[in-house]
Amino acid sequence: MSSIRVTTLPNGLRVATDTMPDVQSVSLGCWVGVGTRNEAASVNGVAHLVEHMLFKGTRRRSAFRISEEIENVGGQLNAYTTREQTAYYAKVLHEDAPLALDILSDMIQHSTLDAEELVRERTVVLQEIGQSADTPDDIIFDHFQSTAYPGQAIGRPVLGSAEIVGALPREALVDYIGGHYGAPGMVLSAAGRIEHDRMVDLAFKAFGDLPSGAPPKPESASYTGGDFREDRDLEQMHLVLGFDGVGVHDPDFYAHSVLSTLLGGGMSSRLFQEVREKRGLVYSIYTFTGGYHDGGLFGVYAGTGEDEVAELVPVVCDEIAKVGADVTEDEVARARAQLKAGTLMALESTMSRCEQLGQQILIYDRPVPVEEIVAKIDGVDRDAVVKAASRLRASRPTVAALGPIAKLESYDRIAERLA
Structure with missing residues (x-):
C-alpha cells in the first residue's frame, strides 16, 4: 500500500x-x-x-x-x-x-x-x-x-x-x-x-481562504544558443559549453540523465577521467541537465588555468563527439546504477521526499511512484544514450566563458568540432 x-x-x-x-x-x-x-x-x-x-x-x-x-x-x-x-x-x-x-x-x-x-x-x-x-x-x-x-x-x-x-x-x-x-x-x-x-x-x-485563481501561463521557451565571453582578471577561466536539452515531459528525459551521468557525473565518468585524471587540466569538471516544462539544457562546466584553455576545449569537444559512437553497455549500466542509487537513497530523507512530492504534483499533476522512476531508468539502454548524444549535437551550441579567454578558440571553431 x-x-x-x-x-x-x-x-x-x-x-x-x-x-x-x-x-x-x-x-x-x-x-x-x-x-x-x-x-x-x-x-x-x-x-x-x-x-x-x-x-x-x-x-x-x-x-x-x-x-x-x-x-x-x-x-x-x-x-x-x-x-x-x-x-x-x-x-x-x-x-x-x-x-x-x-x-x-x-x-x-x-x-x-x-x-x-x-x-x-x-x-x-x-x-x-x-x-x-x-x-x-x-x-x-x-x-x-x-x-x-x-x-x-x-x-x-x-x-x-x-x-x-x-x-x-x-x-x-x-x-x-x-x-x-x-x-x-x-x-x-x-x-x-x-x-x-x-x-x-x-x-x-x-x-481555505486562498484565492482560487490560476496563475497565467508563461511565455514559451525557445532555445537559440550562441556565444558569451568576458575577459576578466581571474586565476581561472570558467567555461560552460551546452546544448538544447529536453523537458521534463520528453520521452528522452531519462536517457539524457544517463548520458549526463556517464559523461561527467562522477569520478569514473569520461570527462573526469580524461580531462582531470589523465591530463590534469582542471580541478572541477562536470555535466548537468536542466529540464523545464517545455524544454531544457544540457551542459558541461569546467574551470581551468589560462595556459590550459587551448588543450581543454578540444578534449571536451572530442569526448562529447565520441560518446555517441563508442559508449559501452558497462558505462550505461554504471550510470543507471548511480541514478537509481541516488533516487532510492533520497527516500531516507523527509525533506527529499517532501520536496519531490511537491515538485511531482506541480509538474506531472500526480505523485510519480519510485518504482516507475526506477523502471524508466532501467529502460535506458545503449541505443537510447546514442540517440540522446546525437540529439544534443544536432543543436546549436551555447558557449559561455569568463576569465582569461585569450586562448579560447572561436565560437565557430568550437561548433565545427561538435558538428
Missing part, C-alpha cells in the same frame, strides 16, 4: 502527504508553480524578492517572531526561488507540525510587505546580486542561461539585476502575489510522521 495520499481542497489547493511512521520529524512546505519565467522583464527579480519579503513580518508576527517561534521548537524554516517554482518549507518534530503549518500559511497569505522592511531587504538582495557577480563559478551559469535563451523570461537571472531590484516598488510585489499565488497553482506537501486526514483538516483551516 502506498504511503502517499493526495486531497484537493475546494479552492484547488492540493494537499499531499507521504507518511513515514518510523521517523520523529516532519518536513512540510508550500510549492508554488511560478518563478522567474513568470515575471515581466520590467520586474525581473520580483519573484525572488517576494520570497525574501514573506519572512519579514505578518499581521500576527514580526520578522523576529517568525524565526523565534520555529526555533523555539528546534525547527528549521527556509525558502528558494527557481525559474519555474518557489518553495517555502520547514522541518520540525512531528508534534510541532501544526505550528510550522500555521507559520507558513501566515507568511504566504498575511505578509505585510512593510515599506521599511522592503528598503532593508532590497539592500540584502542587492548584496546577494553583488556576491554572485563576484563569484565566477556562479555567475557564469546566468550568462550561459541568457545566451541559450536570449531576450526571454526563462533566460533572465533569478536574482534579477541591481538596477531593477533596487527600484522595485511595494506595488510590484503586491501585484505579483495577487496574480500568481492562487490555490490551484500551489501544492502543500508533507513527509514524515504525519497523518493525512489531520494534515487536510489543518490545511483547510489554514489555507
Whole structure:
C-alpha cells in the first residue's frame, strides 16, 4: 500500500502527504508553480524578492517572531526561488507540525510587505546580486542561461539585476502575489510522521481562504544558443559549453540523465577521467541537465588555468563527439546504477521526499511512484544514450566563458568540432 495520499481542497489547493511512521520529524512546505519565467522583464527579480519579503513580518508576527517561534521548537524554516517554482518549507518534530503549518500559511497569505522592511531587504538582495557577480563559478551559469535563451523570461537571472531590484516598488510585489499565488497553482506537501486526514483538516483551516485563481501561463521557451565571453582578471577561466536539452515531459528525459551521468557525473565518468585524471587540466569538471516544462539544457562546466584553455576545449569537444559512437553497455549500466542509487537513497530523507512530492504534483499533476522512476531508468539502454548524444549535437551550441579567454578558440571553431 502506498504511503502517499493526495486531497484537493475546494479552492484547488492540493494537499499531499507521504507518511513515514518510523521517523520523529516532519518536513512540510508550500510549492508554488511560478518563478522567474513568470515575471515581466520590467520586474525581473520580483519573484525572488517576494520570497525574501514573506519572512519579514505578518499581521500576527514580526520578522523576529517568525524565526523565534520555529526555533523555539528546534525547527528549521527556509525558502528558494527557481525559474519555474518557489518553495517555502520547514522541518520540525512531528508534534510541532501544526505550528510550522500555521507559520507558513501566515507568511504566504498575511505578509505585510512593510515599506521599511522592503528598503532593508532590497539592500540584502542587492548584496546577494553583488556576491554572485563576484563569484565566477556562479555567475557564469546566468550568462550561459541568457545566451541559450536570449531576450526571454526563462533566460533572465533569478536574482534579477541591481538596477531593477533596487527600484522595485511595494506595488510590484503586491501585484505579483495577487496574480500568481492562487490555490490551484500551489501544492502543500508533507513527509514524515504525519497523518493525512489531520494534515487536510489543518490545511483547510489554514489555507481555505486562498484565492482560487490560476496563475497565467508563461511565455514559451525557445532555445537559440550562441556565444558569451568576458575577459576578466581571474586565476581561472570558467567555461560552460551546452546544448538544447529536453523537458521534463520528453520521452528522452531519462536517457539524457544517463548520458549526463556517464559523461561527467562522477569520478569514473569520461570527462573526469580524461580531462582531470589523465591530463590534469582542471580541478572541477562536470555535466548537468536542466529540464523545464517545455524544454531544457544540457551542459558541461569546467574551470581551468589560462595556459590550459587551448588543450581543454578540444578534449571536451572530442569526448562529447565520441560518446555517441563508442559508449559501452558497462558505462550505461554504471550510470543507471548511480541514478537509481541516488533516487532510492533520497527516500531516507523527509525533506527529499517532501520536496519531490511537491515538485511531482506541480509538474506531472500526480505523485510519480519510485518504482516507475526506477523502471524508466532501467529502460535506458545503449541505443537510447546514442540517440540522446546525437540529439544534443544536432543543436546549436551555447558557449559561455569568463576569465582569461585569450586562448579560447572561436565560437565557430568550437561548433565545427561538435558538428
